[in-house]
Amino acid sequence: MSFYQELQKQTAEDRQRLLASPIIARCQQGDISRAMYIHFLTQAYYHVSHTVPLLMCAGSRLAASREAVRGAIAEYIDEEYGHQEWILNDIRTCGGDAEKVRNGTPGLPIEMMIAYLYYRIERINPMSLFGMVQVLEGTSVSIASAVAAQVEHTLALPEQATTYLRSHGELDQGHLRFFASLMDTITDKDDQTAIIHTARRVYNLYGQMLEQLGNDANEPA
Numbered sequence: 001m002s003f004y005q006e007l008q009k010q011t012a013e014d015r016q017r018l019l020a021s022p023i024i025a026r027c028q029q030g031d032i033s034r035a036m037y038i039h040f041l042t043q044a045y046y047h048v049s050h051t052v053p054l055l056m057c058a059g060s061r062l063a064a065s066r067e068a069v070r071g072a073i074a075e076y077i078d079e080e081y082g083h084q085e086w087i088l089n090d091i092r093t094c095g096g097d098a099e100k101v102r103n104g105t106p107g108l109p110i111e112m113m114i115a116y117l118y119y120r121i122e123r124i125n126p127m128s129l130f131g132m133v134q135v136l137e138g139t140s141v142s143i144a145s146a147v148a149a150q151v152e153h154t155l156a157l158p159e160q161a162t163t164y165l166r167s168h169g170e171l172d173q174g175h176l177r178f179f180a181s182l183m184d185t186i187t188d189k190d191d192q193t194a195i196i197h198t199a200r201r202v203y204n205l206y207g208q209m210l211e212q213l214g215n216d217a218n219e220p221a
Contacts, residue, residue, distance in 0.1 A: 003192055004183040007134060010196045014203035018139065021207060023214035027147050030154040036213065037151055038096040041087050043209050044164060046106035047136075049084040050114050052077055058121045058129040069127070072182050076133075079175065086163045093161040109208035116205065120198050127191040130183065131198025135206060137175050140168040 001009075026032060059073040088098040105111065120128035148165035151157060159166065186192055 002184045003186050004180040006192070007183060007196055007199065011134065011199045011203065014200050015135075015138065018135075018203050018207045018210070019143065021210040021214070023210045024143060024147075026214070027150055028143075030150055032151060032154055034094055034155050034157075037155065038091055038094050039213055041091050041094070041096070041164065042101050042104070043107055043110050043213070045084055045087040045091070045101055046110050047114060048080075048087060048164075050117075051080045051083070054114075054117055054121065054129060054132070055080065057118065058126040061121060061126040066127075068185065069182070072178075073129075075178075076175075083164070083167075086167065090161050090163050094155075094157065107209060107212055109205050109212060113202060113205040113209075116201060117198070120194070125191065125194035127186070127188075128194045128198040130179070130186075130195045131200075132202050133179055134195070134199040135202040137168075137179060139206070140165075144168050 023036075055073050055077050059070050059077075062070050062073075088102060091098045091101055106114070117129070117132055120131075144165045148162035151162055151165070152159065155161075183195070186195070
């Protein structure tokens with residue numbers, strides 16, 4: 001079994017738990033408000049704005065023997081740079097306050113997820129970064145495009161309001177193939193363990209964000 005297959009197997013329960021989140025089911029059924037969508041984009045902005053810094057952080061801590069992985073990280077940086085601005089543009093198109101989001105702070109689950117990833121990269125193993133990639137790109141491929149279409153239909157929003165979801169639903173299909181081939185080059189058992197462990201924690205923390213989003217949506221205005 002390749003390492004990518006092993007990674008999928010070891011994180012299958014965590015992934016299914018995330019995808020079974022009630023808020024995802026509600027979105028797929030059209031039970032979504034503009035405020036809920038803006039809240040989601042807000043939390044996405046905070047973690048996406050750290051994607052490139054996290055990639056840079058991991059790349060700077062890799063040993064010379066991991067030069068091929070550093071090259072892959074450089075490709076990711078080139079692909080991911082500036083995507084947080086897409087999210088702010090989506091927020092503006094929805095009528096939200098993009099500058100307030102830019103200058104704000106994330107909810108607790110995303111704040112903890114970001115801090116945890118820096119900790120894992122800086123203090124444990126920089127290869128932990130790829131646990132985050134497993135979760136976020138895999139989730140995008142699974143649901144992003146369908147949710148984007150549902151958001152546009154339900155909220156009568158133009159495609160310019162779902163740039164982040166649509167682009168990641170499309171781009172991450174290619175990214176995921178690249179990621180799978182990269183993971184199959186990882187043979188060190190410590191690196192593999194670090195990636196699996198981090199992915200499972202990120203699935204949990206991202207799921208907490210979705211749960212919080214659903215709870216906030218149920219609160220009276």
